Amino acid sequence: MTIRTALKSASLAALALTLAACNSDDTGEGAPSGDAIDPIEAPAGQSWVETASETPEGGIVVGNPDAPIKLVEYASHTCGACAQFSQTGAASIENDYVASGRVSYEIRNLIRDPLDLTIALGARCGAAESFHPIANQAWGDFQNIMQTAYANEAAYNAALQQPPERRFVALAQLAGLPQFFAQRGISADQLATCLADTDKAAEIYKNSNDQAAELNITGTPTFFLNGRRVDENSWPKIEEALKNAGAR
Template structure:
């Protein structure tokens, strides 16, 4: 999950947002009904599309890929600073999307969790474009996660201290630059001006992290099928049988 060395400098840089920077608390035991179900028929995507092309923002603040009415709803609570989430994106998403989401049986929803201050600018930037780009940008971030860790390790402590002394609307802008996030997202269609505007919206940042805290997860990735949080390991080897047991077969 999040690397330990980030926490002191990011807590300092985001001091006025301290309430934003923690994981939600709560019991990760399974809740909700039984996930077992009868086999579910495939559902055709809209003409000229695959279901993976259909992404919408949900009332819960997540981003849902696939058939909005899919009878099997998979939710991932993930953090962009989480190395296990990066592993899940690499090892699970290709088969999940091609074999399950594109069948119309299963939808996939990503809900961002804040583990530390690195997650705040990263998630705000991933959400700075159109909703249909958010999941793809998140997967690209996870695939390149190491470069942001390296940037944090290489940056002088004074850079974080200077960021912490800026006006609130400038702090996340400075943090994103320290991590190299602004350039990363600019290469993927989010201009510097657009990125800075998203990062300068302190009220939106506050609302985003409060939403994250409301999920009440204690580890990432946490996976949920039809409202039931899974207690199995968050790996494709463990998840695929759960999807099939829920009816994706």
């Protein structure tokens, strides 16, 4: 099935990666280790936590683009374990590690379902610098978004029947997302334009699908540190891996 055909599918089943669970039991190669690395100052007048850009892999990275320690998270906006990691670790990652210039932190979308893709499109609707804050705030509102979206099964299924350029707009409205994004500076019209961008939706899906297959990612969140899979996904363990890699 082609990406565009998948986007036109009534159920969008092709957009839901076949994940064993939100969390995978797969073990990885283990994180790298190294000597302590001195902090790296940002250019005058700049802050590493406000430095962000899209990567060639389609993720959004925040921090020093030349940081010697690169943390990558494959995450889903409809994954409870990802929401838990966000709420326990995101602030510390940025304030204690990204701000030092020693660590960059990239989030790459691993799409699990249509609502996940809807939120991913919305979170990317603003500047790159706003992606991480919006993503973390969406995870902070995880229970409310999920309960609202799935409260009416018939309405959810009806949204999936909409034409591709309307489908994600309908899902967003069902989940109360226009209000959520408006409170973060993204107007309803701006959000609707982003959600109608089927080319961007196809790009996010393709990156997710291709990278999951290439890297054998079967659950979220999954972390890589300097290109090596970390066999843990809780914040205390990820922090330990960052310190072992030299962020101490």
